[in-house]
Amino acid sequence: MVPAGDPHLVRLAGVSLRYGRRVILDDVTLSFSPGEVVGLFGPGGSGKTQLLKLMATLRHPHRGVVELFGQRIARLDRRGLAAARSHIGLQFQNFALFDFLNVRENVGFSLDHGRKMSSEAISQRVAEVLAKVGLDGTQGMEVEALSGGMRRRVAIARVMAARPAIAFFDDPVAGLDPVNSAKIMRMLSAYAQEAHSLVVIATHDLQRLFPVVTRLVGLFDGQVLYDGPQEAVYDSPRPYIRDFVFAATEPQREVQKS
Numbered sequence: 001m002v003p004a005g006d007p008h009l010v011r012l013a014g015v016s017l018r019y020g021r022r023v024i025l026d027d028v029t030l031s032f033s034p035g036e037v038v039g040l041f042g043p044g045g046s047g048k049t050q051l052l053k054l055m056a057t058l059r060h061p062h063r064g065v066v067e068l069f070g071q072r073i074a075r076l077d078r079r080g081l082a083a084a085r086s087h088i089g090l091q092f093q094n095f096a097l098f099d100f101l102n103v104r105e106n107v108g109f110s111l112d113h114g115r116k117m118s119s120e121a122i123s124q125r126v127a128e129v130l131a132k133v134g135l136d137g138t139q140g141m142e143v144e145a146l147s148g149g150m151r152r153r154v155a156i157a158r159v160m161a162a163r164p165a166i167a168f169f170d171d172p173v174a175g176l177d178p179v180n181s182a183k184i185m186r187m188l189s190a191y192a193q194e195a196h197s198l199v200v201i202a203t204h205d206l207q208r209l210f211p212v213v214t215r216l217v218g219l220f221d222g223q224v225l226y227d228g229p230q231e232a233v234y235d236s237p238r239p240y241i242r243d244f245v246f247a248a249t250e251p252q253r254e255v256q257k258s
C-alpha cells in the first residue's frame, strides 16, 4: 500500500489537536518509516495516547496534515480510510477486549472478520502470537477470567495477529513484572524486524524501552521536545528532558555503575 518513492508510513505536519480550548497536541511534525521501533515517552497527560489515536485515524486534528501510506487521510473516502485502517493495529491502553468473546476469538477477530484465511490458518496464527506473549493454551478462556496482565498481553497478541504494517502499543507493559516487561519489549522490537513494520511504543517503563528502540520521541504538554536516538537523550539541551529520563532510568544506571 506504500506508494513507490514514499519511504514514510506515517507523516504528521504541523498537527494540532484540541478539546474545546485545551490544546492536547501542539504543532506536531513527525515522520515514521518501516522497520523503526519508536519509543514514545513523556509525563502522564502529555498526549501520548491522543497522538497514537490520531495516527490510527481515531482522532482528527484541528490543524495540520496527517498522511498514512503517502495519502492524506482527510482526502480519503470511507473505503480508502477502511483500507488504510486494515494495515494499522492499536493496542489500547485500557485493552478494549470484547468481553463476550474468548481469547481465541479476541486475538483472531480481524482475521475472522474480513480477511480470507481458513479457520485452521487463523487458529495457527492465534496460537503463534499467544505463544509469543507467554499465553500458550489460553484460547478457550473468557476475558473475565484473565488477570490484568493477561488482558494486556492478549491485547498485544491481537494487534500482532493481523501483521499490521503500522503497530501502535499504548502502555504495553504497565503492571507487568520486570522479566515479562523486558520480554514483551524485545518481542515488539522483533516484530518490527520480522514484519518490516513500524512499531511505536508509548510507555513509562524507560528502562525496558531503551534497549529495544531505534528512536525516541519525547512528548511534553503536547509538544515534541525530543526526537532522536536513545543514546543522545541524556545529552538533550533541554534540562526538562534530561531530568525526566534520568529520573526514569536512575535505578538501572546505579546497577550498571556498581
Ligand SMILES: Nc1ncnc2c1ncn2[C@@H]1O[C@H](COP(=O)(O)OP(=O)(O)OP(=O)(O)O)[C@@H](O)[C@H]1O
Pocket (backbone or CB within 6 Å): 019, 022, 024, 042, 043, 044, 045, 046, 047, 048, 049, 050, 051, 093
Ligand atoms: N475526550 C477528551 N476530552 C478532553 N480532554 C481529553 C480527552 N481525552 C484526553 N484528554 C486530555 O488530553 C490530554 C492528553 O491525554 P493522553 O491520554 O493522551 O495522555 P498520556 O500521555 O497518554 O497520559 P498517560 O501517560 O497517563 O497514559 C490529557 O490532559 C487529557 O485530560
Ligand SMILES: [Mg+2]
Pocket (backbone or CB within 6 Å): 048, 049, 050, 093, 170
Ligand atoms: Mg496514555
